[in-house]
Amino acid sequence: MSYRIGLVGKPSVGKSSLFNAATMNDVPEGAYPFTTIDPSVGEAYVRVECAAPEFGDTCTPETGFCRHGTRFVPTKLVDVAGLIPGAHEGKGLGNQFLTDLNETDVLIHVVDFSGTTDVEGEATEGHDPREDIAFLEEELDMWYLEILEKGIERYENAYRGAEAEIEESLAEQMNAFRTNAEEITQVVLSLGLELDPETWDAADRLELAREIRRRTKPMVIAANKMDTPEAQANYEGIASDPEYDHLSFVPVSAHAEKALKTAAERGVVEYTPGDDDFEVTGDLSMEQRRGLERIRDFASEYGGTGVQRALEAALFDELGVVAVFPGSARGVKTSEGKVLRDCFLLPSNATTEDFAYFLHTDIGDGLLYGVDCRTKRQIGSGHELSHRDVVEIVTTN
Numbered sequence: 474m475s476y477r478i479g480l481v482g483k484p485s486v487g488k489s490s491l492f493n494a495a496t497m498n499d500v501p502e503g504a505y506p507f508t509t510i511d512p513s514v515g516e517a518y519v520r521v522e523c524a525a526p527e528f529g530d531t532c533t534p535e536t537g538f539c540r541h542g543t544r545f546v547p548t549k550l551v552d553v554a555g556l557i558p559g560a561h562e563g564k565g566l567g568n569q570f571l572t573d574l575n576e577t578d579v580l581i582h583v584v585d586f587s588g589t590t591d592v593e594g595e596a597t598e599g600h601d602p603r604e605d606i607a608f609l610e611e612e613l614d615m616w617y618l619e620i621l622e623k624g625i626e627r628y629e630n631a632y633r634g635a636e637a638e639i640e641e642s643l644a645e646q647m648n649a650f651r652t653n654a655e656e657i658t659q660v661v662l663s664l665g666l667e668l669d670p671e672t673w674d675a676a677d678r679l680e681l682a683r684e685i686r687r688r689t690k691p692m693v694i695a696a697n698k699m700d701t702p703e704a705q706a707n708y709e710g711i712a713s714d715p716e717y718d719h720l721s722f723v724p725v726s727a728h729a730e731k732a733l734k735t736a737a738e739r740g741v742v743e744y745t746p747g748d749d750d751f752e753v754t755g756d757l758s759m760e761q762r763r764g765l766e767r768i769r770d771f772a773s774e775y776g777g778t779g780v781q782r783a784l785e786a787a788l789f790d791e792l793g794v795v796a797v798f799p800g801s802a803r804g805v806k807t808s809e810g811k812v813l814r815d816c817f818l819l820p821s822n823a824t825t826e827d828f829a830y831f832l833h834t835d836i837g838d839g840l841l842y843g844v845d846c847r848t849k850r851q852i853g854s855g856h857e858l859s860h861r862d863v864v865e866i867v868t869t870n
C-alpha cells in the first residue's frame with residue numbers, strides 16, 4: 474500500500490511548482506489559470522529519523538535514501554487541475570478534478586498567500602487568501618453533499634422494497650471516500666442526529682457532508698509564495714487567527730525549494746531537503762549568490778522552505794501514519810548484509826497483526842507474535858505499533 478497526497482487549490486497558486494520542487498519532475502508551471510489539466514503522479518519523500526544508528530549500524534535502504542541519519546521514505550504526490558468556485562456544478566474544468574481527488578488519502582491545500590491571484594487564478598493585487606481557504610472547503614462540502622443526497626435517495630428507494638439501513642446506503646454511495654457504515658454511524662451520532670434521514674433538514678445534511686469530508690479527506694494548508702513580503706504579511710494575520718484553529722498551516726516557498734534542489738543537483742550547494750540551512754560549495758555568479766542568500770534568510774526565518782514539512786504534516790500529523798522498520802531481535806543486519814532495508818508507512822493504530830498482513834498474507838496467517846527489536850520484548854498480535862518501531866515478526870513457518 475502506498476499513500477497518495479493530493480495537491481489542491483484554485484489555479485495559479487503553485488500546485489505544480491510545489492509538485493516539481495518535491496518530486497523534481499518538470500510538469501508545466503504558468504502564471505495563467507489551468508496550466509495543468511491532466512493530473513500527474515510523482516514520487517516524493519517524507520523524512521523519518523533512521524533507527525540504524527541506535528543499533529550501531531548504517532542502513533542500506535532498498536527504496537528512498539538515507540542522509541545524515543534521516544531516512545527519506547517514498548510516497549506518492551498528485552498534482553491536479555485547479556478548481557474554481559462552482560466546480561461541483563461544472564465550472565472551470567468541473568468535476569474531473571474531484572474524481573482525481575478520490576484517489577488521494579490526504580490533501581495539501583495550496584493557497585497563494587501573496588494575494589496576487591484572484592479567486593479564478595487571474596493576476597491581481599491585494600486578494601485576501603481567507604477567501605480561498607473558505608471557498609475550497611465549501612466546494613469540497615458541496616461535492617460531498619451531492620453524494621450524500623444520492624445516498625439518501627438510494628436508501629429511500631431501497632426502503633420501499635426491502636429493509637435498508639441508512640448508514641449502509643450512505644457508506645455504499647460514499648465508498649470512493651473509503652468510509653464505512655460504522656464511521657457514518659459515528660458521524661451521525663456525534664452531530665446529535667438520529668439515524669433517520671427524514672429528520673435531517675438542509676443544514677443537518679450540509680453539516681453531515683462537512684464532517685464526513687473532514688474525516689475522509691484531512692487537509693493541511695500550504696501557505697505558498699512565502700518568499701514575497703505580501704505573503705509574509707498575510708501569514709502573520711491568518712495563521713494565528715482563532716477562526717482557523719481547525720486547520721494547520723505550513724509556510725512554504727516552492728520556488729526556494731526548487732532553487733535549492735536544482736543548485737544541489739548542479740553541485741554548487743550542499744542541501745538536505747527539509748533543512749533550514751545549506752552550504753555553498755561551488756562557484757557562483759554574484760547574482761546567484763545573492764539569490765541564494767535571500768533563500769537562506771527565508772529558510773532560517775521559517776525553518777526551511779516548508780515543502781518537506783507540508784508533506785509530513787499531511788501524512789504524519791493529519792493522517793496519523795506511522796513508519797515501521799522490519800528488523801530482527803538478533804541485530805538489524807540480515808545474512809545478506811542488509812541493514813533496515815525497508816521502512817514501511819502504515820495506517821494509524823496499525824497492530825502487529827496488520828503489519829504481518831501488510832508484509833504478506835502468509836506471514837499474517839502464520840503470525841505467532843512480534844518482537845520489539847529495541848527491547849527484545851515479545852509483543853502480541855493486537856499490540857498497536859508506534860512511529861519508528863523496529864519489529865520482527867515471528868511465524869509458524
Ligand SMILES: Nc1nc2c(ncn2[C@@H]2O[C@H](COP(=O)(O)OP(=O)(O)OP(=O)(O)O)[C@@H](O)[C@H]2O)c(=O)[nH]1
Nearest residue numbers: 485486487488489490502503507508509555727728
Ligand atoms: N513567488 C513565488 N511564486 C510562485 C511560487 N510557486 C509558484 N509560483 C508562481 O505561481 C504561478 C503559478 O504556478 P503553477 O505551479 O503553475 O500553479 P498551479 O497551481 O499549478 O496552477 P494551475 O495548474 O493553473 O492550476 C507561476 O508563475 C509560478 O512561478 C513560490 O513559491 N513563490
Ligand SMILES: [Mg+2]
Nearest residue numbers: 488489508509
Ligand atoms: Mg498546475
